[in-house]
Amino acid sequence: MLAKITVADYMSKRLVTLTKDTEIIDAVNKLLDHKITSAPVVDQVGRLLGMFSEKDVMSIVLETAYNQSMGGKVGDYMTKEIISVDGESSIVDLAEKFQQTSVRSFPVFEDNELVGIVSRTDVLRALASIH
Template identity: 60%
Template sequence: MLAKITVADYMTKRNMVTLKEDVNVVEAIKQLLSHKITCAPVINGQGKLVGMFSERDSMKVVLESAYNQGSAGKVSEFMSTDIVSVNADASIVDIAAKFKDSTIRSFPVFRDSELVGVVSRTDVLKALVNL
């Protein structure tokens, strides 16, 4: 039964938090904290996904600020650009396997080349307990 559940059934889609690549990283970190999320997709001026900004990327900001004692910079300077994405129609079981083999906590979700949501490890666990 779990194999029939899709990513679209549990992904975050409404009120999905995205960050613009030219936003100050301190503001981006505030967004992550205020929304209680561990990462967010980063989009360019045309609304296309160009990266992911995570808690891990935030640690780079902390370290660089400590050493340079200056301005923190923009999201584009710290975001991860090696993006692993998933299809909205993929089985939640397949995504669980991806999470098992990865340190990534959330994947951007696409349908027909359009960013439609984000799926996290927590979303997969929700699918399991809601059986």
């Protein structure tokens, strides 16, 4: 039953995105305001350039502690090596992928287009739905 559930069934389709030129404090506030752990960083045509996550913010916190100032743009700190998933992948395959990495959410693609984001919480919701 669980193997028949796809990523597309539980992914978030309402994307909160950032650009590489977004100021760090604005990006942090956006993550907090939307209660999300990461956001895709896209260019002017919506093409994925990277991901900006809580983990990236930890680097900024450490740098701020040592330098006594916080500045910069998302493009300076975002993760550029993207691990993505296909919307038609099974939620079981996704769970396995989450187990192999510390990443808490993945961008979702269908036909080479960014269509959503899926998190560990989405896997929990899928599991709960079968009971």
